[in-house]
Amino acid sequence: MGHGHSHRAGRGHGDDGVTVARTPRAVLLTILVAVAAATIAGLVLLWPDAGKADAITKSVAYAAPGATFPDATVVSVEQPCARDGSGDQTACGHLSATVDSGKDEGTKVSVVVPPQVAAAGLSAGDTVQLLRSPPAQGQPAQFSYVGTERSGPLWVLAIAFALVVVAVARLRGLLALVGLGVSGVVVWKFVLPALLTGESGLLVGLVASAAIMYVVLYSTHGLSMRTSAALAGTLAGVAITAGIGVWSVGATHLTGVDDESGSVLSGFVNDLGYQGLLTCAIVIAGLGVLNDVTITQASAVWELRGAAPEMRRRALFASGMRIGRDHIASTIYTIVFAYAGAALTVLLVIQLYDRPLVDLLVTEEIGQEVVRALASSIGLVLAVPLTTAIATLTVPGARRR
The missing domain is CATH 2.40.50 (OB fold (Dihydrolipoamide Acetyltransferase, E2P))
Structure with missing residues (x-):
């Protein structure tokens, strides 16, 4: 039986003594390398034409010619x-x-x-x-x-956030902030210009999500098989969320235009696919929570294997899923409350109208929020057993007493 490297790269960044066999390691890494190659190809093919993007943004005037903003x-x-x-x-x-x-x-x-x-x-x-x-x-x-002018208080909040993260999480927190910065660059430099220049919202969302997850997971949690298993589960969850998003947007006939911002876009950007834009938003919206769930599941399986090397894979999967079910329950609350907080003004308007909520599902605003929350939640829930299964198949089998 061939043995692979143990990936003991330090506390929190390695595999904590769990030695992964050569075959599962090779299979998992081959899949991740193939997806990484496809992501890089997608970035190259979908990378927006800077000249076209600039022409679109410069053609839209925020105010009349000659106006200034003192x-x-x-x-x-x-x-x-x-x-x-x-x-x-x-x-x-x-x-x-x-x-x-x-x-x-x-x-x-x-x-x-x-x-x-x-x-x-x-x-x-x-x-x-x-x-x-x-x-x-x-x-x-x-x-x-x-x-x-709010820049002063906002800078204070941003600096306080960074200091608290680094003080509590130390190096891991600093790496998380670096990953957050990279994510912002991907969204600002790739996602937004690509959408403005008419690229497919679905493809842009998938490529951007994959690129972000490769950087965020490996930079924050280290180069290890444990992180690779979590990444594989995350990519599977992204794919599921994207598929459900495409179906739900089409089945509900959502237009993707629900407020003044959408109306502005529709008036100035001719090549933008608004249903694709909504699908892209659904995919990206669930990344943070999805990442949290998958890394937790992979870590749970690794810790269980390290603590109980004689446990059979079936029992290992069942134990991991017991942890996952608790995590699913708390995470679903997180998603629902996050969307409820973001849509609080809309909910107040519903209360004001005193109409049944079911009747208001025909409106674009409510329909979009419901589809966004449900599609992200389904992808999140299914990512738990997928990540648990991937991690269970990656770690070594039961050791004889």
């Missing part, structure tokens, strides 16, 4: 808004500010802001961004509210 410092906020004759609150509220940059630097202006902005705690000294429209002949420039 910052301004808040002087005062008029709150509450005035009320009309019926006693209803009007969509007013005035913010006085001093322009900090541009041609009108130092000018004091008054702009109308929505009531929710005026009530959001803005006070003297805060910074907002304004839209300066080019002045008509003989008239002063016109200003309007664009948004509130």
Whole structure:
């Protein structure tokens, strides 16, 4: 019987003394190498034409020609808004500010802001961004509210997040942050431009997901057979989620356009397939939780084999699945609550309309959220037995007493 390398690459990054035989190791790695080659080929073939992507983005103007976006410092906020004759609150509220940059630097202006902005705690000294429209002949420039400057608090949150992750998880946390950065680059530099230039949403989602998972899993959890088994289970879960996503989007006749952003895209991007875009979103949305489940299952099987080398594979699989069932239950709650939190405004509108939820499933907004949650959950649940089976077949068989 041939023996392979033990992959003892340090605590948490190796296989903890479980020696994988040559044949299962070769089969698993051959499959992963083949998928990696297909992923690289997909990246090359689907990589967006930079010139075409730039032409699309430059053809869409956020504001009229000549408009600028100066910052301004808040002087005062008029709150509450005035009320009309019926006693209803009007969509007013005035913010006085001093322009900090541009041609009108130092000018004091008054702009109308929505009531929710005026009530959001803005006070003297805060910074907002304004839209300066080019002045008509003989008239002063016109200003309007664009948004509130939030970069300071957001940077504080981001730095605090990174420090907490590294302080608690140490090297593993630092590697996770690196993987997160790589994932962001893949989405920003590949996924979004490829979709804008008309590439298949399904293929873009599959290729991007595979590329992200190879980098994230191996960089965070180390080069080991345990990680390879988790990666194989993750890729299987991605494929299942994609298949269910394609079927469910087609069967429910979802258009992929459900809000103002979709309407903007449909007005300016002619080659974008909106159903494919929705499928791509379904695939990418489930990556984080899927990764969590598969690495846990692979680790559980490895630990069980190390603790009970005489346990038969059938019993090993059953023990791993008992752990997996508990993980499935808690993870399903995570997915449902995550979607509920993201769609809380939509749910409030449903409550406001006082209509049965089943009747509102015909709307694009609700239909998309339901399909997204269910497709991701099915792929997640099926990835548990698949990953457990892959890990069970990879580790050594039962050792005689």
